[in-house]
Amino acid sequence: MQLPIYFFGDTHFKFSKSNQENKKVEKFSQFLDSISKDNTKGSLFIMGDFFDYYFEYKNQASSDYEKIFTKIEEIKNKGFEIYFIAGNHDYWIGDYFKKHITEAFLDDTMVSNNSNNLYITHGDGILSWDQSYRLLKKALRSNLFIKIYSLLPKSVALKIANKISYERKDSHNINQKKLNKIHDELDSFAQQKINQGFKYVIMGHYHHSYQKKLNNGELILLGECNEENYNYAVFDGDKLEIKNFF
Ligand SMILES: [Mn+2]
Numbered sequence: 001m002q003l004p005i006y007f008f009g010d011t012h013f014k015f016s017k018s019n020q021e022n023k024k025v026e027k028f029s030q031f032l033d034s035i036s037k038d039n040t041k042g043s044l045f046i047m048g049d050f051f052d053y054y055f056e057y058k059n060q061a062s063s064d065y066e067k068i069f070t071k072i073e074e075i076k077n078k079g080f081e082i083y084f085i086a087g088n089h090d091y092w093i094g095d096y097f098k099k100h101i102t103e104a105f106l107d108d109t110m111v112s113n114n115s116n117n118l119y120i121t122h123g124d125g126i127l128s129w130d131q132s133y134r135l136l137k138k139a140l141r142s143n144l145f146i147k148i149y150s151l152l153p154k155s156v157a158l159k160i161a162n163k164i165s166y167e168r169k170d171s172h173n174i175n176q177k178k179l180n181k182i183h184d185e186l187d188s189f190a191q192q193k194i195n196q197g198f199k200y201v202i203m204g205h206y207h208h209s210y211q212k213k214l215n216n217g218e219l220i221l222l223g224e225c226n227e228e229n230y231n232y233a234v235f236d237g238d239k240l241e242i243k244n245f246f
Contacts, residue, residue, distance in 0.1 A: 195216075
């Protein structure tokens with residue numbers, strides 16, 4: 001994987017057009033311009049929930065997110081590699097999406113450079129109280145479900161997607177007590193990975209920025225990326241730095 005690697009995610013692009021959506025796409029465009037201004041090489045690592053909803057029908061070009069794909073194509077042509085790890089909103093990626101990027105991961109993955117190992121996960125399904133979600137996650141991602149789903153009329157399919165989107169909701173607007181509990185669990189998840197030899201554990205999903213130095217390593221939660229700010233991380237092969245693009 002080409003260095004430096006830029007990690008960001010949770011843009012939650014929607015295909016319904018609105019003023020806010022246009023601003024989000026514009027910000028995405030500016031963000032990519034800014035990181036590729038002085039670099040002709042590097043990697044973009046999309047941490048999942050890039051799209052709020054994504055489904056590809058066979059033999060039907062997906063033009064819903066045309067502007068975004070055009071922008072990705074542009075930075076790829078400059079010499080960047082594009083990686084993607086599926087989130088709980090966009091694991092139904094298909095060939096059209098894959099064609100535009102270097103590699104897609106449906107499950108947790110890792111990046112290694114010299115002796116620096118990064119553990120990469122979207123971040124969903126980790127918490128101890130996520131048991132039922134973990135089951136649902138398996139079912140929704142199964143080939144059988146995808147096959148049946150693809151046969152439904154689009155309007156019906158969307159209704160179902162909205163229904164299940166409650167179950168796969170990200171953790172926004174939670175109180176401090178719940179937040180501390182989440183952080184405790186994520187800290188111990190990360191510590192386990194660090195004990196296995198990872199230096200950094202990086203994830204999105206929780207829509208807020210959080211960093212915790214642990215024994216021999218660090219946990220990093222990236223915040224959401226929207227029309228106002230991109231909370232992202234840069235890995236130069238040695239260390240990982242958290243930044244914001246306003
Ligand atoms: Mn998520």
